[in-house]
Amino acid sequence: MSTADRWVSLALQAFDLRALLPTAQSRIRHQTSTLTSVFELQPATASCRYTVHLRYRLGWRPEVRVIDPALCTREGVDRIPHTFDNDLLCLHLDDEWRPTMRLADTIVPWASEWLFYYELWLTTGAWHGGGHGEQPQVTAESFHS
Template sequence: MASTPRRAVNLGRQAAAIHAVLPHAQTRIHKGRLWCSVTLQPAPICRVYTVQVTYRHRGRPHVIVTDPELELHPRATALPHVYPGGDLCLHLPGEWNDSMYLATTILPWTSEWLLHYELWLVTGRWSGSGHDHAVANEDAAWPGG
């Protein structure tokens, strides 16, 4: 028996779901792309971060931290779990699809990434899961997360 294909969540519903969870979020839909800017604080002792999410219908969400600038651990030469250009690596291939809501997946995963980032700044060890895929140049393939 064939399974029914999942329907992608449209951009208007994505924006509404983000506002339902984070009323202070700023969202805009323009030319088939959802843009969202939101502040996240992963734990009460953590800094407050401003993140930007851009998402094109049926595409892959792109998440960057816009403030404060991400720092390196003193012994590090690169940020862990970040793609060239600054996109955060939030999931493994196949863990996210366009039938999921950004508000209940990508944004909580971003907050979790920020918590692991703050721990990494102190310890120098990434405590989150996933594969480290630090790459040396912008031409490297994007493995999906």
């Protein structure tokens, strides 16, 4: 197995997260091979600061959710785009992330980008972040918000 094919250890993932986000609070549970981390993201200077919870079980898809402030929908909309039923953020397609990748280089910037597009969606009503082959839905309301 080449170095590029090896899964990144939980310890190295936690180290990388702390190097990128010095205030990140991470914990490894060896019994379940799980890393959890709580950190703040601010996608743009004028953006809100979000407290984010990341849970990664070695070899599984990382789970990311915003814990503060609570995400909200637009009036008349039942669901936030690109989220799963359990409030997890949809950050990538199934084949775009692998356990050989570093969370700090992929999941964290993708979460920040998702938050940027979330804020834009709150303002315009159009999701400009792409994903799932979708085109942004621009409506007349998008131009009057």
